[in-house]
Amino acid sequence: MSGTRKSNADGKPRRRGNPALRRLACYAFAIAFVFAGWEITALILDTPALPTPAATVPVFISYASEMLPDFLTSLYRVLVSLLIGVALALPIGLALGRCPEADALFAPVLYILYPLPKIVILPILLVLLGLGGAPKIALIALTIFFQVIVVMRDAAKAIPQNTIESVRSLGCTRIDMLRHVTIPATLPDLFTTLRVSSGIAIAVLFFAEAIAGSTGLGYFIMESWAMISYTRMFAGIIALAILGVLIYEAFDLVERRVTRHRR
Amino acid sequence: MKLEFSQATVQYPPLKASDELLCALDRLSFGVSDGEAVTIIGPSGCGKSSALRLASGLLAPSSGTVLVDGKQVNRPRQSTALVLQDFGLLPWKSVYVNAELGLAIHRVERTERKRRTMSALEKVGLADFANYYPAELSGGMQQRLALARAIALDVDLLLLDEPLSALDALLREELQNLLLELWLERRHAQVLVTHSIEEAVFLGQRIIVMAPRPGRVVYEMSNPDMGSLEYRSSELYFKRCLELRKALASAGGEAQ
Ligand SMILES: Nc1ncnc2c1ncn2[C@@H]1O[C@H](COP(=O)(O)OP(=O)(O)O)[C@@H](O)[C@H]1O
Numbered sequence: 001m002s003g004t005r006k007s008n009a010d011g012k013p014r015r016r017g018n019p020a021l022r023r024l025a026c027y028a029f030a031i032a033f034v035f036a037g038w039e040i041t042a043l044i045l046d047t048p049a050l051p052t053p054a055a056t057v058p059v060f061i062s063y064a065s066e067m068l069p070d071f072l073t074s075l076y077r078v079l080v081s082l083l084i085g086v087a088l089a090l091p092i093g094l095a096l097g098r099c100p101e102a103d104a105l106f107a108p109v110l111y112i113l114y115p116l117p118k119i120v121i122l123p124i125l126l127v128l129l130g131l132g133g134a135p136k137i138a139l140i141a142l143t144i145f146f147q148v149i150v151v152m153r154d155a156a157k158a159i160p161q162n163t164i165e166s167v168r169s170l171g172c173t174r175i176d177m178l179r180h181v182t183i184p185a186t187l188p189d190l191f192t193t194l195r196v197s198s199g200i201a202i203a204v205l206f207f208a209e210a211i212a213g214s215t216g217l218g219y220f221i222m223e224s225w226a227m228i229s230y231t232r233m234f235a236g237i238i239a240l241a242i243l244g245v246l247i248y249e250a251f252d253l254v255e256r257r258v259t260r261h262r263r
Numbered sequence: 264m265k266l267e268f269s270q271a272t273v274q275y276p277p278l279k280a281s282d283e284l285l286c287a288l289d290r291l292s293f294g295v296s297d298g299e300a301v302t303i304i305g306p307s308g309c310g311k312s313s314a315l316r317l318a319s320g321l322l323a324p325s326s327g328t329v330l331v332d333g334k335q336v337n338r339p340r341q342s343t344a345l346v347l348q349d350f351g352l353l354p355w356k357s358v359y360v361n362a363e364l365g366l367a368i369h370r371v372e373r374t375e376r377k378r379r380t381m382s383a384l385e386k387v388g389l390a391d392f393a394n395y396y397p398a399e400l401s402g403g404m405q406q407r408l409a410l411a412r413a414i415a416l417d418v419d420l421l422l423l424d425e426p427l428s429a430l431d432a433l434l435r436e437e438l439q440n441l442l443l444e445l446w447l448e449r450r451h452a453q454v455l456v457t458h459s460i461e462e463a464v465f466l467g468q469r470i471i472v473m474a475p476r477p478g479r480v481v482y483e484m485s486n487p488d489m490g491s492l493e494y495r496s497s498e499l500y501f502k503r504c505l506e507l508r509k510a511l512a513s514a515g516g517e518a519q
């Protein structure tokens with residue numbers, strides 16, 4: 001019963017076509033879909049507060065270079081805060097998931113703090129860290145932190161006991177267990193939480209930039225609103241959407257590289 | 264004596280606070296000699312898995328002792344291997360890396376590791392599938408991979424917890440033959456837990472019958488004629504199966 005499967009050189013069945021091209025085609029469709037919905041809504045509502053895509057896109061292009069620094073500022077803030085939030089939360093979440101005693105002690109703390117809107121501490125952060133990027137990064141990191149702890153804790157809890165025992169019976173150290181079992185077993189959940197978190201991060205970032213400071217896409221959008229320039233505002237919203245897509249795609253790329261097995 | 268249980272008792276904390284301690288094993292005593300193949304048979308819940316977890320060092324007895332090579336086992340030992348019912352494979356690692364895992368954990372040197380992994384995979388007929396992932400294998404191949412991981416280790420005590428119970432009848436026989444051949448070739452001490460009377464008689468020089476509540480040994484049967492593939496179709500084999508069936512039935516009656 002060995003070696004009878006149909007397969008190509010590396011022994012894996014494969015799908016046809018260039019994946020990058022397929023992905024571009026999907027995006028072309030998605031853009032068409034969103035723009036069509038937007039256009040129809042704008043035509044029905046017929047208000048200056050919702051300009052049509054046809055009116056917005058030229059404005060977006062003309063503002064592109066002016067928006068670039070704000071775009072990069074926002075991108076930087078989201079990435080750094082994701083990095084900090086995940087780096088702090090990952091070990092704590094995995095430890096809680098693998099250690100029932102610690103979990104019993106800290107789970108209630110988590111349940112109390114997790115649902116609280118972290119935005120309430122923005123005033124404190126503004127006082128402590130000023131009006132620049134630091135309070136925004138701290139706020140997003142804090143929001144992400146709890147999110148990631150909860151997801152990774154549950155992921156670590158869900159590793160089958162049999163898998164753990166079979167590796168433990170080989171006489172492995174804690175590091176071996178982490179390397180061979182805990183991390184690879186929870187990696188797909190890490191990417192799921194990264195995607196969810198990056199959505200939340202962008203939402204929180206927008207809010208933080210809109211109410212404090214004078215940089216970033218959030219500020220650009222709110223400033224346009226204050227100027228009653230709705231096309232400029234929607235140009236900013238398009239930039240925000242691009243920011244989101246870039247981050248999602250980056251995570252997808254990394255995920256495909258590090259999780260090659262199929263679940 | 265390779266493995267020796269003496270008065271080994273295992274109590275698990277109760278699931279509900281109102282219950283009393285659950286006595287999974289009550290003063291279990293038996294031994295396995297070097298190179299001996301023993302099978303344990305008994306109904307679910309009679310503590311067979313607990314006994315193997317004791318022997319592999321995953322679990323410490325509440326009282327009594329468990330000795331391997333005359334020394335108390337208080338942690339997993341390098342030349343003991345445990346194979347579990349649902350294989351305990353790592354789905355995120357390829358067949359090769361799964362088979363290599365024990366050697367990697369034991370920090371075996373690279374070329375030696377590669378040689379032993381490939382030879383183990385060849386032995387179980389999976390050499391051509393080294394780059395596959397466990398999910399891409401059939402149930403029988405997954406079980407053979409779990410075996411490969413154990414035999415790559417060069418063990419002197421092999422513990423198998425219902426390793427074939429997830430497989431269909433034909434595949435089961437094929438893997439029973441493989442287990443027998445491996446044991447004949449390597450002569451490690453082996454403890455195989457099974458639900459199947461035929462498997463117990465085919466693979467055990469000695470067969471231990473256990474009963475639940477509390478888990479204990481109720482019958483021992485000696486089966487010195489095992490050790491060849493032809494044994495399966497011999498008169499004696501059928502006689503021993505019958506004898507074991509009777510012993511199980513009366514043990515079951517006693518347990519009620
Ligand atoms: N980790 C555990 N916690 C509590 N009870 C357990 C645990 N493992 C097994 N038991 C109980 O101990 C008894 C023996 O279990 P086990 O050793 O798995 O028996 P077997 O393998 O013969 O089915 C069963 O009643 C089972 O419910």
Ligand SMILES: [Mg+2]
Pocket residue numbers: 311312313424
């Ligand atoms: Mg069992």
